[in-house]
Amino acid sequence: MTEPAQPHAGGRPQVTPLGSDRLGELPPDHCSPVWPKAEPGALAGIRICDFTGQLAGAGATKILAALGAEVIRIEDPVRQGRWDILRGTQPFVDEHRGIEAGGSFNNHNAGKLGITLNLRDDRAKELLRDLIAVSDSVTENFAAGVMDRLGFGYEALRRIKPDIVYVSNCGFGADGPYASFRSWGPIAQAVSGLTFQSGLPDQPPAGWGYSFMDHTGAYYMAIAILMALYHRRRTGEGQWVDLACIEAAGTLHGAASLDFTVNARPARRSGMPNSNRSQSPTMAPHGIFACDGDDEWVAVAVRHDDDWQRFADVVGEPWAGDERWQRLSGRLAHEGELEQLVGDWTGSRSKHTVGRRLVEAGVPAAPVLRPSERIDGDPRTAEWGLWVTVPHSAVGDARVEGLPVRLSETDWAIGRGAPCLGEDNRYVFGAVLGRCDDEIAELEAEGVI
Amino acid sequence: MVALEASAPASRRPLDGLRVIELTSERCALAGKLLADMGADVIVVEPPGGSPMRAYEPFAGDEPDREQALWWWHYNTSKRSVVLDLDGAEGADDFRRLVSTADVVIEAEPLGRLAALGLDWSQLGGASSSTAAVPARPSTDAGGRNERLIWVSITHNGRERPDPPATDLTVLAEGGPVWSCGYDDHTIPPVRGGGNQGLQMACHYAVATLMAALMWREDSGRGQLIDVSMLAAANLTCEFATYFWLNQQVDVQRQTGRHALPQISEPTQVRCADDRWLNTGVPPRRGPEFAALSGWLAELGLASECPYTELLKLGESYEQIDILHLDADPLSAEVFGAGRDTINFLAERLGAHELFVGLQSIGLACGIVYSPEEMLADEHFVARGFPVEIDHDGTPVTYPGAPYRFSATPWRATRAPRLGEHQDLLAD
Numbered sequence: 001m002t003e004p005a006q007p008h009a010g011g012r013p014q015v016t017p018l019g020s021d022r023l024g025e026l027p028p029d030h031c032s033p034v035w036p037k038a039e040p041g042a043l044a045g046i047r048i049c050d051f052t053g054q055l056a057g058a059g060a061t062k063i064l065a066a067l068g069a070e071v072i073r074i075e076d077p078v079r080q081g082r083w084d085i086l087r088g089t090q091p092f093v094d095e096h097r098g099i100e101a102g103g104s105f106n107n108h109n110a111g112k113l114g115i116t117l118n119l120r121d122d123r124a125k126e127l128l129r130d131l132i133a134v135s136d137s138v139t140e141n142f143a144a145g146v147m148d149r150l151g152f153g154y155e156a157l158r159r160i161k162p163d164i165v166y167v168s169n170c171g172f173g174a175d176g177p178y179a180s181f182r183s184w185g186p187i188a189q190a191v192s193g194l195t196f197q198s199g200l201p202d203q204p205p206a207g208w209g210y211s212f213m214d215h216t217g218a219y220y221m222a223i224a225i226l227m228a229l230y231h232r233r234r235t236g237e238g239q240w241v242d243l244a245c246i247e248a249a250g251t252l253h254g255a256a257s258l259d260f261t262v263n264a265r266p267a268r269r270s271g272m273p274n275s276n277r278s279q280s281p282t283m284a285p286h287g288i289f290a291c292d293g294d295d296e297w298v299a300v301a302v303r304h305d306d307d308w309q310r311f312a313d314v315v316g317e318p319w320a321g322d323e324r325w326q327r328l329s330g331r332l333a334h335e336g337e338l339e340q341l342v343g344d345w346t347g348s349r350s351k352h353t354v355g356r357r358l359v360e361a362g363v364p365a366a367p368v369l370r371p372s373e374r375i376d377g378d379p380r381t382a383e384w385g386l387w388v389t390v391p392h393s394a395v396g397d398a399r400v401e402g403l404p405v406r407l408s409e410t411d412w413a414i415g416r417g418a419p420c421l422g423e424d425n426r427y428v429f430g431a432v433l434g435r436c437d438d439e440i441a442e443l444e445a446e447g448v449i
Numbered sequence: 450m451v452a453l454e455a456s457a458p459a460s461r462r463p464l465d466g467l468r469v470i471e472l473t474s475e476r477c478a479l480a481g482k483l484l485a486d487m488g489a490d491v492i493v494v495e496p497p498g499g500s501p502m503r504a505y506e507p508f509a510g511d512e513p514d515r516e517q518a519l520w521w522w523h524y525n526t527s528k529r530s531v532v533l534d535l536d537g538a539e540g541a542d543d544f545r546r547l548v549s550t551a552d553v554v555i556e557a558e559p560l561g562r563l564a565a566l567g568l569d570w571s572q573l574g575g576a577s578s579s580t581a582a583v584p585a586r587p588s589t590d591a592g593g594r595n596e597r598l599i600w601v602s603i604t605h606n607g608r609e610r611p612d613p614p615a616t617d618l619t620v621l622a623e624g625g626p627v628w629s630c631g632y633d634d635h636t637i638p639p640v641r642g643g644g645n646q647g648l649q650m651a652c653h654y655a656v657a658t659l660m661a662a663l664m665w666r667e668d669s670g671r672g673q674l675i676d677v678s679m680l681a682a683a684n685l686t687c688e689f690a691t692y693f694w695l696n697q698q699v700d701v702q703r704q705t706g707r708h709a710l711p712q713i714s715e716p717t718q719v720r721c722a723d724d725r726w727l728n729t730g731v732p733p734r735r736g737p738e739f740a741a742l743s744g745w746l747a748e749l750g751l752a753s754e755c756p757y758t759e760l761l762k763l764g765e766s767y768e769q770i771d772i773l774h775l776d777a778d779p780l781s782a783e784v785f786g787a788g789r790d791t792i793n794f795l796a797e798r799l800g801a802h803e804l805f806v807g808l809q810s811i812g813l814a815c816g817i818v819y820s821p822e823e824m825l826a827d828e829h830f831v832a833r834g835f836p837v838e839i840d841h842d843g844t845p846v847t848y849p850g851a852p853y854r855f856s857a858t859p860w861r862a863t864r865a866p867r868l869g870e871h872q873d874l875l876a877d
Contacts, residue, residue: 042661045668055688063654067661091689091696103696104689154856173854178829181809185688186707186717187816190728193824195706197643198630204718205726205818206640209629209701209709210688216646219653224853226660227487231463231858233667239857246824247835248852253821254645255507255519260822261847262509262519268820275643278618280520281505286618288627288638295635299622355623364614366623368639371694371701374625374684380606384681387695399695404651404681405658406607408575409673410665 041068042410046229049128049135050074050112052221053084055211056185056245057141057169058108059218060225065111066403066412072131072428073109073419077116077449081421093395099421100394106418110390110400114419115428119150121448128152130433132160136232137225141169141217144179154240163238165228169221173244183245185211192249197256199273206275216252217245255280277335284331285311288368289343291351297368298351300342300358304328310361315345392417425449462488463858467663469553470544471528473500475645476557476679477603478524479652480659484553485527486851486862492547492874493528496535499868500525515868522865526839526848530866531874535566543875548573549595552672553659557603560612570674574598598672599662601655606680615679620647624683629690629701629709639703650682718818719793725801726818733788733813734772739764741811742791755794760787825849839864 046069052058058073065071075081080099082088091103117124132138138157140147147153147168157164168174171183171191186207189195195207224241232238250257259265259280267273278286278301286301302308305327312320319341324330331338346354351367358365367373374381381387385402392398398417405412429435429449443449467489471481473496485491493500502524503515510517531547534540545568548554554574556563563569574595602608605615618641621627626646631639655677662673684691690701690709701709706718706728718726733739743761746752764770764784775782792815795804805817819827825836825847837850841864851860 042658042665046664063657064661067658091693091699093696104692107692107695172829173833176829176833178809182812182814183816184730184814186728187730187814190726190816190818191824191827193819193821194642194644195728195818196820198640200632200637200640203632203637204720205706206631207706207718207728207818208626208642209631209703209707210690211708212626212642212646212686212688215686215688216650216653219650219657220852222657223483223653223660224855226657226664227463228855228858230660230663230667233664235461237857239855241856242854243852244833244835244854247830247833247850250821250824250830250835251849251852252644252646252649253849255505255523256644257821257825257849258509258519258523258846259507261825263507263511265507266820266822268823273643275641276618276638278616280507283616288618288622288641290638297622297627297639299618299627299641301616301618303616359613362614364616364619366615366619368622368627369625370628371625371687371690372698374623375691375694378623380610380680381684383610384607384678386681386684401685401691401695403658404654404678404685406676407658407662407673408676409669409671410662 040410041066041412042407043067043069046070046137047135048072048225049131049138051138051140051142051147052169053141054086054184055104055108055214056217057139057221058084058105059215060169060221061112061139062108062110063218063222063403064225066414068410068412071112072135072424072432073112073114074128074131075114075116075421077118077422077447078120081116093398096395100392103398106392106395106398107400109418110388110398111414111416112419113424113428114422115425116422116449118448121446123443123448125151127429127433127435127443127449129160131428132157132164134432135161135164136229137165137167139167139169139221139225141221143182144168144170144172144174158238161238163232163236165225165232165238165241167221167225167228167241167243169217169243169245171245173247174242185214185217188213188217188245188249192246193253193256193267194249197253197267197273198275200276201271201274213245213249217243217248220245220248282328282332284328284335285338285342287339287342289339289346291346291354291367292348293350296351298346298354299366299368300346300354301364302331303364307363311358311363314357314361314363317345388414390414390417393420393423422449460861461858462861463855464489466490467553468492468551469555470494470547470551472554472556472558473502473525474557474603475502475520475524476648477555477601477652477655478502479649480555480601480603480655481528482524482526483652483656483852484659486860487855488858488861489553491528492551492871493525493530493866494535494544494547495530495532495868497532499532503868522846523848525865526862528866529871529874530869531872532869535563535568541566541568544568545573546875548598551595551598552663553599553601555601555603555655555659560604560608570598570600570602574600574672574674596671597666599659599666599675600672601659601675601677603651603655603677603679605678607678608676617641617645617647620679620683624680625687625690626683629687629703631703632705633713635703646686647679647683650686651677651679654682654685715789719796721796721801721804722798723800727796727801727804728816728818729789729792730814730816731772732785732792733764734767734770734785736765736767738811738813739767739784739788742788742813745807745811746791746795749795751795751798755791757787757791757794760784761791764788821849837862 086105199206465488505520508517838845
């Protein structure tokens with residue numbers, strides 16, 4: 001936090017409005033932030049100087065923004081912010097196209113402020129220095145070394161603000177033999193072992209059908225920023241966090257890594273991976289089975305012998321009473337045959353019916369839901385408030401993702417859509433950095449912002 | 450070879466001084482680990498007989514033994530263990546005492562269980578009066594509540610909704626990830642991504658939110674309840690599947706080893722000469738990339754053998770091939786295809802590691818499909834100190850190390866506790 005606020009007895013603590021701690025130095029016409037938040041979140045008062053893009057970076061600061069931080073996203077006016085390729089790429093709403101219309105971008109940046117800085121110009125660098133001086137954290141997910149080349153590596157940041165929290169996020173990390181290698185989600189997943197661990201025997205790697213490590217890299221980045229800010233809040237000490245997305249991914253294998261380092265049992269072995277089965281802990285049957293209809297599936301996890309009894313009761317056919325299936329050892333010994341029988345039983349039934357009947361009997365089961373089914377067909381996600389409609393200045397109403405958490409005192413909120421290019425220049429350069437309207441107009445005219 | 454962080458002199462960590470009580474569960478173990486490895490004093494409460502995770506395969510030496518479960522080892526580093534029977538009066542009392550000394554409770558109990566025992570958030574946490582003075586840490590009011598307590602509850606879909614039987618597999622199936630993972634051939638079942646990600650997603654959100662609540666408590670002096678939905682966390686970890694539906698109301702379809710999209714895309718995985726796979730990323734598009742690929746072919750002595758050499762030469766004249774409009778430009782399509790074919794040509798002749806390092810060294814992003822143990826052994830991650838040795842009573846064991854490198858307050862882990870190893874915590 002920039003200034004430790006005084007705690008207040010009773011009720012909600014009063015948190016100073018965004019940027020207002022510096023407004024005393026400014027003429028009155030700068031004193032109205034264009035975007036006051038209705039409810040101060042848990043991170044009210046935290047300001048992030050944000051260079052992130054794509055999902056691996058922007059996804060992290062989106063979480064912080066939803067929790068109340070003032071996230072100021074910095075983009076290059078010369079390239080129209082296209083370093084972040086998601087700005088102008090599909091999916092699009094209706095007929096909207098171009099750099100304000102990218103649906104993924106508009107999801108990952110909802111709730112943030114947006115400014116432009118042409119860092120080829122010294123006046124833009126001066127503005128950036130001023131912004132860093134009043135920020136709590138600088139965040140980025142460029143390739144290693146880019147911030148140094150811009151003149152804003154960690155040592156330079158520290159000279160501007162000694163207690164800055166600087167968090168960099170790239171695939172291979174800031175140093176090491178592969179520091180120059182480039183990466184994005186699918187590459188991080190491949191190199192870390194995650195792709196390998198997702199698939200069926202005698203098939204190529206199935207991997208993750210999306211950039212799982214962009215999501216998860218963003219989660220680790222958010223955690224890192226907040227842990228470092230918490231440390232600074234209590235000690236006054238800033239630091240640099242070097243987040244290598246592939247290393248974060250390398251911690252996500254559960255017991256598989258130790259099975260090799262302790263037991264010398266590699267994951268690359270005959271019959272593996274087989275990630276629809278459960279080897280750790282062992283369960284059977286455990287898999288995804290075809291149901292009635294085109295590309296319809298149900299997931300079933302029989303955790304133990306009691307689950308099997310319940311499962312067999314629901315099935316109610318003679319084969320389910322076979323002595324071999326009563327104990328886990330028997331089910332594992334003939335797992336392929338058992339899976340065939342289960343698949344024959346599910347194959348003529350609706351995935352919803354199978355899922356519901358098994359859950360009612362106490363057995364973990366669930367239909368494999370399509371996006372349409374889980375977003376607009378599953379009342380549970382709507383009841384949670386998971387899909388949020390926010391106003392976007394160019395697109396109109398935009399549907400974005402919320403958070404899967406609820407806080408009893410300082411719940412999250414997403415007040416608006418992603419910023420259009422330079423949408424908040426006036427507020428940030430004016431109200432936050434104290435530049436007058438004429439100066440801002442001149443900077444704009446000369447391509448500095 | 451391996452960084453010795455575990456045996457280095459104790460250094461400061463960002464969560465030093467923070468006490469966390471974790472009720473053991475596979476659903477919240479990672480959350481506790483992330484906090485413990487960064488310095489929090491995480492006390493994991495196990496039932497008599499031990500955490501269910503102590504019975505999960507595989508075991509060290511393949512000997513079923515509650516102290517040898519590798520799952521337990523992995524997810525419970527840096528924690529301390531006490532055994533409490535919450536169903537008994539003594540255990541419940543001990544739990545209340547522990548909570549009164551804590552900053553954070555993390556639990557994933559079946560809904561209603563703790564409330565029935567008088568041990569839930571509503572009974573142990575939360576300010577009892579809106580006019581209460583801001584407490585110093587930790588503090589209990591007259592009713593025995595700890596006003597500074599932050600309570601993290603991880604459930605299937607929040608504390609207000611039904612709590613069906615569920616596992617990692619079923620959460621990933623109904624939460625969306627499974628739909629996007631699998632193969633071009635849709636007669637093959639879609640695939641659960643490995644590594645317990647359905648459990649881990651919720652833990653990641655839990656920890657990020659908890660850290661924000663801790664920041665707020667610094668000023669307000671007050672804790673709060675954080676209600677985490679596993680189903681919602683999975684729904685928010687599906688990338689394009691979600692964005693295509695939210696924006697265009699179209700369902701994506703799964704494709705082998707690459708992004709699920711509304712349309713079918715080109716393959717991005719190639720099997721190399723050593724039978725390992727490479728994710729080829731995006732093949733060359735810019736002139737210098739074609740030039741670099743030609744140069745490397747020549748270096749390898751394969752230029753004359755490669756049937757695409759002439760087309761690569763042509764590629765050198767492009768500033769950037771517009772891959773979105775190849776249909777309208779057959780020559781560009783042929784040149785772009787030659788880049789991809791050249792990578793496939795190389796894959797028939799080189800091992801995956803040589804191809805990976807070679808392509809990356811000339812500026813073409815790609816990734817070898819490593820198994821977890823191969824990643825741990827790779828020279829890059831070894832040089833960065835990612836694999837760490839953790840001491841197990843005199844025997845070093847190699848673990849995946851820090852997910853992030855903090856310059857001033859680095860990650861550090863110690864071995865998971867034995868059952869009830871820290872029972873004497875309850876003595877005073």
